[in-house]
Amino acid sequence: MDSNDPNVAEWVRHISYARYPHAAAIVLGGSHANGTANPRSDVDIAVIDNSVDAAYRESNIVEGKPVEWFVFTEKALPRFFREARRTALPTVLRLLACGRWLESSHGCRRWHSRAALFLAAGPAGWSLDEMNQARYELTELLEDLEENRDRIERLVVAQQLGVRLIRFYLRTEACWLGEGKWLWRMLELYNRGMASRYAAALDRLGREDDELPLIRLADEILDANGGRWFDGYYAEMRQLAD
Template identity: 30%
Template sequence: MAGRVSVPAPEPADPTSAMADPAPAMADLPDPVAAARRFVEQRGFPGLRAAFVAGSVLTRHRTPTSDLDIVVLLAGPPAPFRENLRHDGWPVELFVQTEADWHRFADQELADGRSPLLHMCAQGLLLADVDGLGATLQSLARQRLAAGPPSATTAELDRRRYEITDALDDLRGAADLAERLYLATQLLHKASELALRAEGRWLGGGKWLSRRLGAADPALHHALTSAVTAVATDAPDGTQRLVAAVEQALSLAGGPLWAGYTLGRPDS
């Protein structure tokens, strides 16, 4: 069993190359919800109050490498802890918390503008709900998600604008393809996050960042991803296309920022 930790749940992610065993075919795997329910029942969690299953396994994005993201609420110890394991052929990411842990982790994530825990409980399926806590937390998670993350501060947006503008200047001057590729992936990530924060949307990590931007601004999502593909294939107009797409994201937060940007100066 993994050691106990007191950190919020990370964004649900599908394990790939880090997995020790090859992924089975979809036809060889049992129904994910049934597998998750069996896992909770067989594990016999002491003081079980509620359990959720969530993630890509509940959506059209399900693949043989998708996780069973399982959130378990207990009355007390051994919570809180997280653990990665396999059950019925499925990789499982397990997050075990008390009610107090859940609120603390959700508050921590909320401050960062991203909350995998809220998403898992709002969009997941209740596997067990002994005393009504599961339904209560699911309702609260849905309310918080609908309200959106805290608005980005001017300082946060300015920092993001500066970092992107600086990387754009490097991209314009990069002659080496490998350097352009590293810069392009950096800009894809940073521009996507800036656009989401400027528009008051939730952030996400990895594939969830792509999905969140794709849902919030499909045109910008396409412009950024197609431009990065052009850079990666060394297309003649790759850099020009990526600059234009990133500047489109910058325009949502006030445009490029470099000269005049300060950080930590007492009179700034």
């Protein structure tokens, strides 16, 4: 089944009502909603059902197809919207704002417009403490990359640096983040030039074992936000529970 299958919407309705007979809304999300699905793509389905005890996410195989369920009550949705803004991870907002609403009660439909408004507003601002913590972590990774001569260890450090660098850049630019492939997609969407430079730096490291382009790019991004930070860093350590 792919996104061009005319029966996909009916199939989603069928399995959703079989599982959630009291559903107030059914939303098809992800690649099946935007027309980019292939036969192996997960089927992302958001369900608003006020009869469930709590919101949850569940993955399972339904009639041979991988399905990701995102189940909410209307009472829980405002908390998820606020959490999306706080963490800059818009998974729920994107599902409801950009998905295909297959069925919904009149009252539920308002969540589509609310999600779109939250998505357009962008994430909450990054606090100075959060940014400085990220600066410190990036500084440590950069120093490890510069000083370590073991190739495999450098590649592991570079992988961590690469992910955290995208997150740092997008957060300091007040942009939404993403998880997995969506982090890269958000960088491409926001600044294709920066994405190209980042990809070239990673390619140079992988092909030629040359970390300098990645280090230079990281320093450029850090310098625009106070530079590397080690001297004077302070953070209280939480006591471990017995």
